[in-house]
Every structure is written in structure tokens, then in C-alpha cells.
Amino acid sequence: MLYSLYEIDTIETYFTNVVASLLAVISRSQCTVPSIQVRVKNREMYALSSSLIRSPALRQGLQMAAASRPVSMKVVSVAETQKDESFFEKNERLGRELSPHLTIYQPQLTSMLSICHRGTGLALGVGVWGLGLGALISSHDISHYVTMVEGLQLSGATLTALKFIIAYPAGYHTANGIRHLLWDTGRFLKIKEVYSTGYAMVATSFVLSAILALL
Template sequence: MLSTRAVGLSSPLRQAILGRALVRSPVALAKRSVQTESLPPSAAVDILNQQRLRRPSSPHFTIYQPQMTWIPSIFHRATGGALSALLYAFSLAYVVAPGTFDSAHVVEFVAGMPDAVKYAGKTLLAAPLLFHSFNGVRHLGWDMLKFMNVKGMYQTGYTVLAATAIGTVGLVLM
């Protein structure tokens, strides 16, 4: 009825236009009874858990084809987390036992390893570090609104992979 008042239709005019039955009960809702029961506050968690069990899960990995737009994003997060965990672990080890984890002892320990273990260790450190670094530069490019089309994203993705491979080989052979 707000619209008729806004237009300036008075009550007698509304009755004449809309009819007396609509004016008396503008919204005719069917009444229905709803039965409720009183539950303790702790029951809310149980009800929520039951609703979550009946909720379907997302099929994400099973229906989507892997793409250069989201695979590097997942690996960027994983390498960032792994490199951070490694840094924190080494830092805490140095704080707890500074005599064992100082540079001289670490160099001596690594020098005593077989060459295959050294190369594997270098690869396990260099590849995530370089990938995370190059992909971070890729993300900075996106922040500047560069390469924001599908072609640019694929080109920069393959460039990051190639630079990571070349850089890893270069660092391992040093």
C-alpha cells in the first residue's frame, strides 16, 4: 500500500480501484501451525554436526582439469610453508644448541656426506626456494596488472617452471 500512498491515492480512491476485499486484507496469508520444541543450548552443536554430515562435499579435484593457473598457486603456498618451517626449525635448533648448529659444524657435517646426498640435499633446497621466488615475482607482476589474461598467465607459468629448472641445475652444480 506504500506505492499507492506515494502516488497520492487516498483511501476511498484505493477502495474503488482495488476493490473492498483487497483493501481489508491486503496480504492474504494461509495460516499454518508450526510445532516447536524447547532444546537445551548444548543441542545446537549436535544439530549443526548432523547438518554438516548431510552436506555434500565439493568434488573439486575430481571434476576440474589441472591448469597452469591453479597448480603453481598451490605449490607456491606449499613451498612457502615448507621453507618457513625449515627456517624456523633451524633457527630454534640454533637457539637451543648454538654449539651444534653453528656454521663451522654445519659445513663440517655436510662435507662428510657422500656426493649423492649433497646433490639431493641441494636440489631439495634449491628447487622450492627458486620456484617460490620466481612465482612470487610472477604474483608481483599480477599485482601491477601485468599478464592478467589467460595467455599471459600460461606464458608466465611456463617461464617460472623453466627458470626454476635452469636455476636449480645451476645452483646444484655450484
């Protein structure tokens, strides 16, 4: 295995600094080599040491030294690197919550109104389908069932409460549907406006349901 270019450059830089430091010490002490006095400036010393370290002979020596290093390799199968663990088991082991997860969110007005909008829409759908299928299957018309309810002799308050419960999904879904249509026009989308229109929508749904119940 050969040294990488990064490793070679790091080694060259190290030796360059070492040689430059030695030459600086020699220069400060004003030592003399036989018949030659060494007085070299810092830039000249660095250039000289750099040229020595970057010589092809030194590079070849480093590569030959690296080639002589023992290298051991181990063959590992793919099965050994992969754990037999499912996605849900991993999440459970790491303590990760699934998202979206209703139990980790604090109830808010916006989320509750959204859930109720879907719930009332589902109730209206089931009611319409029930009335339609009942009209096809039943051998009696609606007046027969009205007579049956009148035969129960319920009080006026009880009948009004039952009518309000039946009418509320229609009143709520209508009021909130208008609110959604206003959103589609780009209005009332700020946080304060979303909350204020939410409270106004709930009040409007009660009024509409009460009107339907009193009919």
C-alpha cells in the same frame, strides 16, 4: 472468512461476461420485451452488465455468503515444523558436495602452481625457523655440521641432488613471486598469458635451483 478483492473481481468479471453474452444473444435474435425492442451495441451491453455486477447489493451478498462458510484451524507447535537435522546431515541427505572441495575439481596448471607456491613458502618458513632455533640451541657452529656431512663421503651427484632439493623451494618461490608482482601491475592476466607465464616460471625455477645447487 471473506472473499478477497481478487476473488470478488474474478467473479464479477465472470458474471459480466455471462450477462453480456446473454444480451448479445437477445440482440441477434431481435427479441422484443413487452413494448421495448432490445438492440444494444457490444460496448453498451458490456457497460450495462458491468454496472449490474458491480452493484453494492451484489458485493454485500457475496461477502455474506463467504462469511457463512465453515473455517477450521489447527494449532501447530514450532517444534513440529522443524526437523531435528543438522546442516551436514541435510547436505548428506540431499547429496550436496561441500565447496570448496578439492576432490571434485580437475587439476589445472594454475591450481597446481598456486598450491606449490604455498607449499614452498611453508617449506621456506619451516627451514628458516629451524635454522634459527638450531643456531640458538645447538652448542656447535655451522662448520661442525658441514664437517659431518663431508664425513659421509657422498658422491658429487648425490650432493648436487640434495642441494637442488634444498634450493628448489627458494628458486620456485622467488620466480613465482616475481610473476605475482607482475600480476599486481595489471599485466599477464589473460588466460593464455597466465598459462604461458606459468610454464616460463617453472623453467626459471629449475634454472635458479640448478645454479644454487652448483655453487
